Amino acid sequence: xxxxxxxxxxxxxxxxxxxxxxxxILLLNQFDIISGYPLLIIEISLxxxxxxxxxxxxxxxxxxxxxxxxxxxxxxxxVSGTLTTLIWKLSVDQPIYQTVPLFVVALxxxxxxxxxxxxxxxLPTLRLRGDYLAIVTLGFGEIIRTIINNIDYVGGPRGLLGxxxxxxxxxxxxFTVLTLYVLRSLIFSSHGRxxxxxxxxxxxxxxxxxxxxxxxxMAFTIGAFFAGIAGGLLCHLIQIAHPTQFGFxxxxxxxxxxxxxxxxxxxxxxxxxxxxxxxxxxLLPMGLQALSSWTLPAFGFQVGxxxxxxxxxxxxxxxxxxxxxxxxxxxxxKFMMPExx
Amino acid sequence: xxxxVLAIQNLTHFFGGLxxxxxxxxxxxxxxxxxxxxxxxxxxxxxxxxxxxxYRPSQGKILxxxxxxxxxxxxxxIQKGIARTFQNIRLFGNVTVLDNVRIGLHLNYNTSxxxxxxxxxxxxxxxxxxxxxxxxxLSHFNLCSRSEEKARNLPYGxxxxxxxxxxxxxxxxxxxxDEPAAGMNPKEVDSLMELIYQIRQEFNLTILLIEHQMxxxxxxxxxxxxxxFGETIAEGPPSEIQNNPRVIEAYLGKGGIH
Numbered sequence: 387x388x389x390x391x392x393x394x395x396x397x398x399x400x401x402x403x404x405x406x407x408x409x410x411i412l413l414l415n416q417f418d419i420i421s422g423y424p425l426l427i428i429e430i431s432l433x434x435x436x437x438x439x440x441x442x443x444x445x446x447x448x449x450x451x452x453x454x455x456x457x458x459x460x461x462x463x464x465v466s467g468t469l470t471t472l473i474w475k476l477s478v479d480q481p482i483y484q485t486v487p488l489f490v491v492a493l494x495x496x497x498x499x500x501x502x503x504x505x506x507x508x509l510p511t512l513r514l515r516g517d518y519l520a521i522v523t524l525g526f527g528e529i530i531r532t533i534i535n536n537i538d539y540v541g542g543p544r545g546l547l548g549x550x551x552x553x554x555x556x557x558x559x560x561f562t563v564l565t566l567y568v569l570r571s572l573i574f575s576s577h578g579r580x581x582x583x584x585x586x587x588x589x590x591x592x593x594x595x596x597x598x599x600x601x602x603x604m605a606f607t608i609g610a611f612f613a614g615i616a617g618g619l620l621c622h623l624i625q626i627a628h629p630t631q632f633g634f635x636x637x638x639x640x641x642x643x644x645x646x647x648x649x650x651x652x653x654x655x656x657x658x659x660x661x662x663x664x665x666x667x668x669l670l671p672m673g674l675q676a677l678s679s680w681t682l683p684a685f686g687f688q689v690g691x692x693x694x695x696x697x698x699x700x701x702x703x704x705x706x707x708x709x710x711x712x713x714x715x716x717x718x719x720k721f722m723m724p725e726x727x
Numbered sequence: 728x729x730x731x732v733l734a735i736q737n738l739t740h741f742f743g744g745l746x747x748x749x750x751x752x753x754x755x756x757x758x759x760x761x762x763x764x765x766x767x768x769x770x771x772x773x774x775x776x777x778x779x780x781x782y783r784p785s786q787g788k789i790l791x792x793x794x795x796x797x798x799x800x801x802x803x804x805i806q807k808g809i810a811r812t813f814q815n816i817r818l819f820g821n822v823t824v825l826d827n828v829r830i831g832l833h834l835n836y837n838t839s840x841x842x843x844x845x846x847x848x849x850x851x852x853x854x855x856x857x858x859x860x861x862x863x864x865l866s867h868f869n870l871c872s873r874s875e876e877k878a879r880n881l882p883y884g885x886x887x888x889x890x891x892x893x894x895x896x897x898x899x900x901x902x903x904x905d906e907p908a909a910g911m912n913p914k915e916v917d918s919l920m921e922l923i924y925q926i927r928q929e930f931n932l933t934i935l936l937i938e939h940q941m942x943x944x945x946x947x948x949x950x951x952x953x954x955x956f957g958e959t960i961a962e963g964p965p966s967e968i969q970n971n972p973r974v975i976e977a978y979l980g981k982g983g984i985h
Contacts, residue, residue, distance in 0.1 A: 397846075568844050575843045575850070576833050576857060579822070583830045586819035593779055595805035595834035595897050604840075650821075716821060724846070726858065 438655040440612035446649035448605035449585025454527025460632035462614025466496035504610025545628030553623035648712030738787035762948035810899035820879030831896025
């Protein structure tokens with residue numbers, strides 16, 4: 387009985403759900419029900435979970451308006467990609483016990499580099515609010531992209547090619563679970579309440595003794611760290627790091643996930659990350675193809691993938707009309723909230 | 728004077744060309760309830776904002792317990808032991824009543840980020856203590872049964888009380904109340920007065936308040952300062968202020984009463 391009580395607590399529950407998810411996917415993969423492209427979609431979804439939840443810390447919980455999140459991911463991707471590909475020259479043919487520890491180190495260094503950039507951008511932009519902050523973060527994302535475009539060592543506009551495929555489902559799941567664990571521990575604590583107070587009313591927050599500057603910089607630093615890790619995982623999954631991967635449009639997609647899921651809800655970000663990734667990578671191409679097979683003979687034109695931005699916009703408009711608070715609003719699934727002490 | 732809590736010397740503040748506060752002086756003794764009154768736009772709230780560091784004064788000096796706090800940031804001033812409420816209630820609307828108070832308690836605890844992420848024993852102990860303390864404070868204000876409700880769903884009077892509870896959570900020595908009785912009916916004002924006396928006793932507070940309701944000010948304050956257009960035009964015990972011709976003039980205009 388005591389054993390069962392243990393699983394009534396939310397933290398063991400959280401890990402049980404994560405483990406169950408992992409085992410189910412692994413099992414389906416064993417029987418070839420999910421493999422190849424569908425598995426890739428799940429892996430990318432998990433990476434978007436990291437990106438969205440870490441952006442939610444900045445936008446949803448701390449109430450800042452950052453729209454250049456992929457800029458941080460670019461830093462992480464290029465730092466870790468450079469380390470594994472150009473400096474350590476790892477390859478998948480080497481034994482796992484050699485590559486995996488180095489890969490994890492590279493990911494963490496990528497995360498730290500991104501965090502450093504997040505810290506640096508956090509400092510001067512703290513006086514800015516709302517739209518102004520958004521413009522600065524947007525500009526910053528573009529600066530990172532332009533810098534990368536002009537560094538020949540990492541391939542410039544060609545991108546960093548030949549990155550070994552060191553990311554796999556297991557590693558991505560581990561990092562996603564760790565991210566979620568850290569964020570939920572952080573948000574449901576004294577520090578977390580301080581983040582939220584900045585969102586609710588910055589002046590009042592400062593006047594009950596919260597060092598708002600510190601918490602805003604902290605949100606940017608922590609958010610950037612996880613975005614950097616996500617960038618590293620992504621480029622070691624699709625084996626290329628390219629400046630266009632980290633431009634405004636992908637940043638926009640992360641933003642859409644956060645708003646769709648609900649500002650200030652980790653659960654919402656997780657759900658929306660899966661929904662939107664599956665929509666974009668799987669349902670949308672199929673749907674558009676089906677649509678084209680009808681429009682081509684009837685009207686003589688094809689509905690291409692570029693229409694996905696139209697679908698995004700429609701999705702946002704529909705959401706704003708019918709459920710402006712997002713899928714979850716500010717609510718959280720029970721296992722995403724650590725037990726109170 | 729040794730037991731002066733707050734000493735303000737020659738405080739002056741400009742908004743562009745407008746002199747919002749001019750040569751404001753104050754020596755607030757330990758344990759008193761003093762009030763600042765004056766017509767709208769007289770600069771009362773600006774004085775509060777200057778004391779708590781929301782604005783930096785153009786001139787002058789503010790000493791709290793003999794320490795210069797003139798150019799400190801608001802959160803460091805609060806840490807030294809000053810707390811305030813706001814004219815227009817500024818609660819954290821989307822979080823629970825309990826969390827509002829817990830955010831106020833935040834600065835008295837120092838679990839690091841790492842201990843928080845790893846959920847160490849120290850972290851759990853502190854969280855438990857924070858919750859206990861918050862509930863105790865809420866019980867003072869009759870808000871225990873509301874602890875899980877979102878702050879913005881509370882009725883007006885309870886929001887006012889919660890704001891005071893949140894201010895007390897920072898463990899202040901000096902409490903600044905900005906129009907605590909605004910929008911209250913006479914009965915609510917009476918219970919507010921009782922509450923203020925009670926918390927002064929229990930938390931060993933010195934209180935400085937701004938108020939428009941004369942009935943309330945004249946009864947609760949031991950000493951009143953009257954401001955008009957940034958200037959201090961009168962000062963003294965309530966009985967004296969009530970009959971001061973300059974005060975009557977400021978409120979009602981020249982030749983208003985006779």
